Amino acid sequence: MRLLLVIGFLLTSLTGFTQDCPNLIAPAAGATNVAVDSPITWEEVVGVTGYIISLGTTPGGGEIVANQPVGSVTTYNPPLGLPESTTIYVTITLFFFDQPDIICEPISFTTRNEVNPPTCTQLNAPVNGSTGVNVGANLSWNYAPRATGYRLTIGTAPGLGDIALNLDVGNVLSYNPPADFPAATEIFVQIVPYNENGIASSCIEESFITGDLGDPPGCTMLINPVDGQFNVALSPLLEWEPVPGATGYLLYIGRSPFENDVVDGAIFTDTSTFVFNFEPNNTYFVRIVPFNDAGQAVDCPQESFSTILGCGPFFDEDTGELVVLNPEISFPDIVGICLGQTPRVITATDPADGYRWYRVTDSGDLLVISEEATVALEETGTYVYEAYVLTDDGQGSVLECTSSSEFTVVASQEAQIDDFFIRQFGEVFNVEVVVSGIGEYEYALAIDGPYQDSPEFNGLTEGNYVLYIRDRNGCGIVQRPFRLLFPPTGFPPYFSPNGDGVNDLWNYVPPRLDPLPLKDIYIYDRYGKLLARINPNGNGWNGQYRGNPLPAAGYWYRAETFDNQVFRGFFSLVR
Structure with missing residues (x-):
């Protein structure tokens, strides 16, 4: 019971497997004047395990970023931005854990010449205001748009700079102090980005407090699943090595190496935990940071694993098809x-x-x-x-x-027929039915349809019909037989009430075949004003209203039968 969707074949790997490569969404291929802090976004390719991106100044090169796995996300922010006034080549690699990767053709765009200084940035480790920081901690900060370098001032008092004073660390996002920070001390840090156009202005000073003097723990590593493992179950037991001296562990898990969108810094005192409902055919990135009273472990590595193919969608290398194991279902709303x-x-x-x-x-x-x-x-x-x-x-x-x-x-019921109208236009008829009820109804002239939403049927010719009214929600069908007949002498097209004894009265003239069983006839002027009610078996209408002759003009009739059919039409009064 597999649902197999055949895909198009645009790119062929060494194994003969084929799959489309994504287009760049932003910046678009060939774009110019692109900002140096622009993120790279591309189309999603259904069925791949993840993506690997390279950014270079030459086709297929990795001079800026080389073979960076990004997981299943389709956006990448270059950690140091992009060089200005440069043609950038983007190479996306489609990663499959169960078959060879597919390296797509490079796509290029060109960045603009930046003319403004950078903006300020902030610490991301240790974060501003944190306490119990490892005395051996390194500093790291976020990329400042347009920056090509950073200057650091670090001290034990605001603006003091007794650890580092206006130190130019270059175009990097981290700094490893040559000596440990003093224990149980508030450390003040100011980061000032710069580029060829000047320095960022008014950058604030941030601070954190180091832990007590002691030995912070070292890092750990995954035992299950091990780093790089494939075909991991969707609800695995994560286990890692215990670290001597650690009192707890911070767990970070994300679908990309840059965002902890699954688990973000959860604290564990044990060395294992179940994680439920990972998505199939995805790569997950894990970082575990041991800690104790002296602070957190420093520079713990990020590890990754890929989950099972699961229910799909995933690509079958043998058939070149996109496979989905979920059943195909069809059910009304x-x-x-x-x-x-x-x-x-x-x-x-x-x-x-x-x-x-x-x-x-x-x-x-x-x-x-x-x-x-x-x-x-x-x-x-x-x-x-x-x-x-x-x-x-x-x-x-x-x-x-x-x-x-x-x-x-929803509650529903069969339709109730409230009124039924037959209108004659030349030699065709229009039929309309008025119904009531709490259902949703559709209409047809045959029990098997086709059914329509409208209760009107236009352009019908003479004959016998049956109208079927069906409840959409399955509560039954009601029917109404009717007959359409156009007698040439049934309703006279004109009359002339001039007192000459010829055609002075207007009334229904029953045809020899199939006369209508009329009950009443109503006569109206062109504005819909009722002028007369006549008996089909009586003398007829004399062309007067309240004893006054009416002018030569067109008038309308409405004839009702004993079985509640209604006929409407037009005739002329001639003087």
């Missing part, structure tokens, strides 16, 4: 409960290994109401239908691949 016919039993028709049905509570929780292919619906509200297939996850366990659809249950 709205389901009706018919008045007087509850419960309504629904049966799933999608092929799957199992099913679940949920009711969404007022608090937004999901309450399981059935784990079978069928469900009995008794009340209105919001529900979720879920189907799943079972597959081997490659770890000796069964993986459940699910697809779901939210739907709304």
